[in-house]
Amino acid sequence: MSKATDVRPVGAELFFFPVYTRVPLKFGPEVTTYVTCARARVRVADAGGRTADGWGETPLSVQWAWPSSLSYEERHETMKAFCVSLTRAWAEFDTSGHPMEVGSEFLKTQLPALLADVNAGRKGEEPMPWLAALICCSLFDVALHDAYGKLHGVPTYDTYTAEYMNRDLASYIEPAEGAAVSFAGKYPADYFVPNPPKKLPAWHLVGGKDLLTADELTGSEPDDGYPVLLPDWVERDGLTCLKVKLRGNDAAWDYDRLVHVGLIALEHGSVWLTTDFNCTVTDPAYVNDILDRLVVRHPRIYGMILYVEQPFPYDLETNQIDVHSVSARKPLFMDESAHEWHFVRLGRQLGWTGVALKTCKTQTGALLSMCWAKAHGMTLMVQDLTNPMIAQIPHCLLAAYAGTIMGVETNAMQFYPEASKAEEEVHPGLYRRREGCVDLSTVRGPGFGYRLDEIKRTLPEAAASASA
Numbered sequence: 001m002s003k004a005t006d007v008r009p010v011g012a013e014l015f016f017f018p019v020y021t022r023v024p025l026k027f028g029p030e031v032t033t034y035v036t037c038a039r040a041r042v043r044v045a046d047a048g049g050r051t052a053d054g055w056g057e058t059p060l061s062v063q064w065a066w067p068s069s070l071s072y073e074e075r076h077e078t079m080k081a082f083c084v085s086l087t088r089a090w091a092e093f094d095t096s097g098h099p100m101e102v103g104s105e106f107l108k109t110q111l112p113a114l115l116a117d118v119n120a121g122r123k124g125e126e127p128m129p130w131l132a133a134l135i136c137c138s139l140f141d142v143a144l145h146d147a148y149g150k151l152h153g154v155p156t157y158d159t160y161t162a163e164y165m166n167r168d169l170a171s172y173i174e175p176a177e178g179a180a181v182s183f184a185g186k187y188p189a190d191y192f193v194p195n196p197p198k199k200l201p202a203w204h205l206v207g208g209k210d211l212l213t214a215d216e217l218t219g220s221e222p223d224d225g226y227p228v229l230l231p232d233w234v235e236r237d238g239l240t241c242l243k244v245k246l247r248g249n250d251a252a253w254d255y256d257r258l259v260h261v262g263l264i265a266l267e268h269g270s271v272w273l274t275t276d277f278n279c280t281v282t283d284p285a286y287v288n289d290i291l292d293r294l295v296v297r298h299p300r301i302y303g304m305i306l307y308v309e310q311p312f313p314y315d316l317e318t319n320q321i322d323v324h325s326v327s328a329r330k331p332l333f334m335d336e337s338a339h340e341w342h343f344v345r346l347g348r349q350l351g352w353t354g355v356a357l358k359t360c361k362t363q364t365g366a367l368l369s370m371c372w373a374k375a376h377g378m379t380l381m382v383q384d385l386t387n388p389m390i391a392q393i394p395h396c397l398l399a400a401y402a403g404t405i406m407g408v409e410t411n412a413m414q415f416y417p418e419a420s421k422a423e424e425e426v427h428p429g430l431y432r433r434r435e436g437c438v439d440l441s442t443v444r445g446p447g448f449g450y451r452l453d454e455i456k457r458t459l460p461e462a463a464a465s466a467s468a
Contacts, residue, residue, distance in 0.1 A: 001166045004047065007148055008096035011043035011467040012140060014087045015459050016080065019059070019388060021415045022222045026208030026245060027063040027278060035059045036076065037388060037419075038083050038136070039459075042090060042143035043467075044151060054147025054447055056139040057391040058360045064336070064385065065132040067279070070125075078128055082118055082136045084464040089114055090140045091466035098165045099145040099156075100188070103364030104172055107340075111137055130339060131314065134361045135385075141362040142394050142448075149447035156447050157196075157401055160188035160367065173341045173372050176348060181375045191371045193403035198441045200399055201407030202433040203241040203274070204233060205384070205414060206261050213264075226417055230261070233414070234268040237433040241272040241306075243409060248280030248311060255290050262301030272406060273304045277311035279336055282319070284326050287311050291329045306406055307331040307354060307381070316343050316350075324351035331405070335383055340365050341372040354379035357402060359387075359394045370402050384409040388419040389457070392430055394448050396440055410438055422457040 017037040025032040039057040060083070062075045095105050111133055119127035149156035152164075162168070169183035211217065212230045227233045234242075244261050246254040254277075262273060281287060287308060294302040307330055313319040314336030326332050333354035334347045344355055355373040357366045357380060373380060382399035385391075392412060399408035412420060413431055424431035429439025443449040 002096070003098075003164065003166055005152060005164050006096045006098065006166070007044035007046050007151060008102070009042055009090050009093050009144065009468070010045045010051065012087045012091040012465070013041040013462050014083055014464040015039040016463050017389070017419075017460065019416050019419045022224060022226065022417070023228070023415065024207070024209045025386065025415050027061075029280070030063040030067070030072075031209065032061070032063055035061060035386070036080060037391065038080070038139050039390070040087070040139040040143045042140055042147050044144065044147040046151060047096075050151060052147045052151035054143040054145065054150055055390060055450060055452065056142025056144075056146060056394070057389060058135055058139050058142075059385055059387065059391065060135060061360070061385050062132075065135050066129055068126055075128075075132075078118070079132055079136055080463075082114070082128065082133065083139070085114060085118070086136055086140055087464035088466040090144075091468055094468070098159065099141075099148045100160065100165055100172070100364055100367065101167060103141045103144055103362060104368070106141070107137070107362065107364065131336060131361075134339060134365070138360045138362045141364050142359060145363045146394075146447035146450070153446050155445070155449060157189075157192070157397065160192075162187055169368075169371055172368055176345055176376055179376060183371070183375070186371070188367045188371055191374045192401045196400040198400075199437045199439050200396065201241055201436055202237070202239065202438045203243045203384075203407060203409035204237070204239045204433075205409065205411040206230060206242055206244045208245045208247065212260055230264055231268050234264070234270055238436040239433065240270050240436040241406060242270050243274045243276055243309075246275055246277050248277035248286070251286060251290060255293060258290070258294065259298055259301060262298060262304060265304065266300065271304060272306045273301070274307055274309055275305060276309040279310055279312065279314045281311035282313065282321070284321065284323055287326050288329065305330055307333050307379075309333045309356060309383070310335040310337060312337075316346055320346070320350060322350055327351045327353045331379055333379070333381055338369055341368045344369050344372055344378070348376060348378060354381060354405065356381045356383040357398060358383055358385060359391075359398055360385045363394060363398075366398060379405045381405050382408045384411050386412050386415055388412040388416055389423050390450050390452070392420065392423070393427070393443055393450055396430060396438060397443065397448060400440060408438065422455050425456070426451050426454045
């Protein structure tokens with residue numbers, strides 16, 4: 001089955017933007033001070049020969065996607081090289097359809113083979129994980145979805161329907177065994193919220209290296225006009241939601257950190273907290289003990305915790321930990337583990353109750369996980385990868401359309417605000433949080449509504465270019 005609206009990729013181009021953090025960002029046991037943002041342009045064509053270019057972007061967040069004792073640069077360069085190889089693979093991928101169909105087929109047939117080739121070439125070195133491969137692939141997949149909307153002159157989110165798609169969701173995902181769920185005749189748009197909001201509550205990240213109070217200042221902090229201390233961020237941006245990065249291997253530190261941030265939140269008017277253990281916990285008792293101490297000693301802070309995020313190792317198949325005892329206390333959200341809908345299904349069996357979606361795992365995959373989770377009564381969140389520049393736009397659109405437990409996490413304005421100055425001129429509400437929210441009202445037009453022709457950004461020299 002095919003439609004006149006079907007497209008195929010016919011070209012791709014890759015660009016790298018180096019971005020340095022103004023303050024360190026701690027991911028589990030590692031610290032980020034700079035990152036490469038990878039941007040792709042994908043050209044599509046329809047059967048009539050019409051073409052359009054679409055754009056996608058994501059930070060290559062090495063420490064998040066590939067936790068390891070290998071050096072940062074080894075992992076970083078491997079991911080960059082994989083992006084280069086993906087440029088040609090996408091340009092030469094001779095498959096047509098809606099982006100959900102083309103993207104799903106690429107993820108199923110091309111990406112595993114490309115990853116296997118890379119890892120075979122590493123000759124016994126630690127292999128690059130699937131999550132890192134997904135990040136590298138995501139910018140091309142996002143660009144594909146953007147190009148499709150542009151070719152047809154409509155917002156991309158208007159195309160996830162029977163009018164444009166050849167196949168319903170039953171062609172991609174299967175219900176849990178015994179669930180009274182059917183995906184026959186269903187499309188992603190059936191799971192979008194009606195009238196997606198233009199404003200979303202913004203979650204601020206309290207990193208493990210972030211300063212909480214003035215007595216922690218050393219004099220080496222940046223003097224760049226942006227806040228340094230947590231209370232100053234809360235006051236400036238009117239923040240109501242704080243995400244607390246924890247260690248997961250130091251219960252005393254984690255508990256004290258959570259209490260300290262909670263007390264600041266109470267004093268300055270923030271009302272919601274989350275805890276992020278970054279995959280470093282191996283025993284549910286670790287999380288349960290912290291929560292149980294909080295509910296007795298600081299019940300108000302315990303009550304502010306909206307959900308707990310990914311305490312356990314992200315390789316869910318290898319680490320099939322029963323987590324029902326944690327989710328009995330607080331909603332428990334998969335993040336790194338939720339690579340795709342199969343893992344969401346396994347997580348639900350193990351006791352996870354929510355899913356944190358990310359566009360850096362591909363737009364195609366995020367939408368399929370969203371549909372599966374919502375159909376099975378799981379709660380959603382959209383988590384950040386510290387997305388600057390145009391990466392911020394599909395990220396926030398996903399949160400608006402998916403309907404989350406509370407807003408969207410967004411923290412590029414904390415760690416590298418200057419990186420997005422050109423985009424902020426066109427979309428001021430997306431790159432600075434006001435009254436605790438981000439504002440998507442300036443996003444409009446076909447595709448993802450970037451309005452790139454109005455954004456005064458000079459592209460670096462292309463790192464790779466290919467055509468069919």
